[in-house]
Amino acid sequence: MTDETTRFFKNPKVEILFAFYGGKPIITKQDKYKPLKILGFNFKNLYQKINDKDSVAETKQLVAENATKAFREKGIIKKPSEVEVLLSFSVKGKRFNQVDIDNLTKTVLDGLNGIAFEDDSQVTSLIVNKHIHEMKIDALFIGVTELNEKQKGFVNDIKLTAYPLRTCKINS
16 A cells, blocks of 8 residues: 555635545534435425434534634634635535535534634625545535735635626516
C-alpha cells in the first residue's frame, strides 16, 4: 500500500476554511423520521420517529468543535458584519437521494451559530453543494468569510440580473 497525501489549497476569497471527513454522515432533523409503513404500504404524508443513536445535537457539536478550532485566532464575527458561508457536502451514494440539501445546511449553520458568527442572520450569502465523493466517504468542507471592502467573497461574482434592472417584455 502506498501513502498518498491530498493537499488542499484555500481559495483566496475564503477567509476561514476547515473540514472533517471519513466519519459519520451529517445528521439532520429529516433523518429522525421515516415514512410510515404498514403491511408493506408506504404512507407518503405520515411519518414515524426513528429511535437512532446518532443525533442532530452530535452533528451540531461536531461542527461547533471544528469551528472553535478554526476561529481560535480570528474570533467570532460580530454584528453588524455580514458573512458569506460556503458548504460542500460529500455523501455516499444511497444518502445522496435521501437527504435534502436545505436540511444539511440548517444543521451546519446551527452548529456555527455563536462560534463563527454571533447569529446566522448575519449570513447574507450562502453557497452550498452536495455531491457523491469518489472515495465513497462522508465529508464536509466549510468556508466562512467576513464580507467587507477588502474581502468581498464570491457574492460579487454571482449575478442573476444586470444592474440597473430594466423592464422588459417577454414574448411567449
